[in-house]
Every structure is written in C-alpha cells, then in structure tokens.
Amino acid sequence: MSSTHHSRFRSRLAWLLLAAAPLASATNYNVGDAEQHELWHSVALTLGDERHFRALEQHSYSDAILSVNYTAGVCDLPWLEVRVELEEHQPESRVANLVPGDLRVDYATIHSGMAEFITQRGDRGFYVNFYLDELDLLIDEMRSGETLRLRFDRGDEDYWFMSFELAGADAAIDRAERLCEAAS
Numbered sequence: 001m002s003s004t005h006h007s008r009f010r011s012r013l014a015w016l017l018l019a020a021a022p023l024a025s026a027t028n029y030n031v032g033d034a035e036q037h038e039l040w041h042s043v044a045l046t047l048g049d050e051r052h053f054r055a056l057e058q059h060s061y062s063d064a065i066l067s068v069n070y071t072a073g074v075c076d077l078p079w080l081e082v083r084v085e086l087e088e089h090q091p092e093s094r095v096a097n098l099v100p101g102d103l104r105v106d107y108a109t110i111h112s113g114m115a116e117f118i119t120q121r122g123d124r125g126f127y128v129n130f131y132l133d134e135l136d137l138l139i140d141e142m143r144s145g146e147t148l149r150l151r152f153d154r155g156d157e158d159y160w161f162m163s164f165e166l167a168g169a170d171a172a173i174d175r176a177e178r179l180c181e182a183a184s
Contacts, residue, residue, distance in 0.1 A: 035175060038168025042175040044183075053180040055172035057164050066148070066164045068139060068173050070180035078177075080135065082128040082150070082162065090119040090126070100153040101130060103138060105145035105166070111138045115152050128152075143170040 029045040029052070039059040045052040051072035058065045063085040070078050080103075101115035113132035120127070132138060142148055145166045152160040 033179065035172075036168075037171035037175070039165050040168035040172035042172040042179070044179055051180075051183045053176040053183070055169065055176040057166070057169065057172075060164045061162070064162065068142070068169075068176065070176050072180055072183040075177060075180040075184055078135065078139065080130045080132075080138070083125045084128070086124050086126060089122055089124050091121065092119070093121045094119055096126065097154070099155070101128075102151045102153075103130065103132070104149050105138070105141035106147060108141045108145065109134070109137060111135075115150075139173060142166055143173060145169075 029047045029050075031043055031045055033042075033044040035042050037055075040055060040057050042053070042055050045054060053070045053072075054067045055069075056065050056067035060066075061084075065083045067081050067083070068078055069081060095116060095118055097117040099115050099117070101113060103111045103113075111132050111134060113130055116129045116131065118127045118129065119125075148164045148166055150162040150164075154160060
C-alpha cells in the first residue's frame with residue numbers, strides 16, 4: 001500500500017470510527033478488528049458485554065455510511081442502516097419520519113418496505129433503518145452485486161435517491177457474520 005493510499009485509508013478509518021457506534025445509544029463503543037475489503041470495511045464494536053459487528057461502505061459519499069450490522073447472541077437477525085452526517089448535533093432523540101423505501105441490487109429484486117429516519121440526542125447524524133420482508137435475500141444479493149440503489153418516497157412525488165458500491169461487500173459481510181458467530 002502506498003504512503004498516500006495508506007494515509008487516505010487512515011483518514012477515512014478515523015471518520016469511520018467516530019461514526020461507528022450503533023444507533024441504540026449515543027454511547028461511544030470501542031472499535032477493534034478493523035479490516036478493509038476493497039471499498040468496504042468490517043469492524044467489531046464492544047462496550048462491556050455488548051458486542052456488535054459491522055460491514056460498511058463509506059466510499060460512495062463523504063457524509064454517509066451504509067452498514068450491515070450483527071449483534072452477538074442474535075447473529076441471525078442482521079439489520080441494514082444508513083447514517084448521514086448532519087451539520088449540527090441533534091437536540092433530541094426522535095423518529096423524524098417513516099416513509100416508503102425501495103432497495104435494489106443491480107437489476108435483481110426490488111425490495112419494498114419502510115425506512116425510518118431517526119435522530120439521536122447529541123449525535124451529528126441521522127439514521128435510516130429499513131423494515132423489509134426479505135432482508136436476508138437483499139443481503140445475499142449485495143454479496144454478489146455491483147451497486148445497491150435506494151429510493152425514499154417522502155410524499156407528493158418527492159423522491160430521495162442514494163447508491164452504494166458493493167465491491168468488497170461479500171468479504172466484509174462474511175467477516176462481520178463470522179465474528180458475530182464466534183462471539184455468541
């Protein structure tokens with residue numbers, strides 16, 4: 001790895017570590033076992049006995065992270081989340097909105113569900129959690145796809161679109177899942 005590439009990787013990893021705590025709390029988690037997988041990373045998050053494992057992509061946007069998350073003890077119930085950096089710390093924890101959302105890997109299945117926009121007091125991000133009937137299928141499609149596209153319907157034909165690159169997703173998701181199973 002070149003000096004410039006290594007420096008960029010460390011800078012991006014530093015931002016990743018600042019934004020790595022799970023939504024459940026604004027508490028700072030200890031981040032370890034960070035590993036790069038092409039455009040994705042996998043990390044372990046710990047706080048006391050609590051263990052979370054995350055595969056994430058932060059390459060597509062300078063202010064957004066897509067993650068597939070696993071929690072020790074319930075590794076068979078992963079969740080998908082997007083975190084978007086805001087300009088200001090949020091004054092309260094609240095559900096800001098619940099809107100229809102569609103996710104699609106390349107030209108595979110269109111996964112329709114709901115997207116919940118959440119803020120956490122003291123945090124500079126807002127989080128989007130997805131409620132989908134076939135999350136396992138979507139994660140399988142992410143493992144072999146090239147691009148994940150998201151569309152949020154904020155009403156009155158006001159759509160918000162995002163897309164994330166999937167190069168390295170397979171290795172990062174596999175590692176996060178393996179770390180979770182080993183910790184359970």
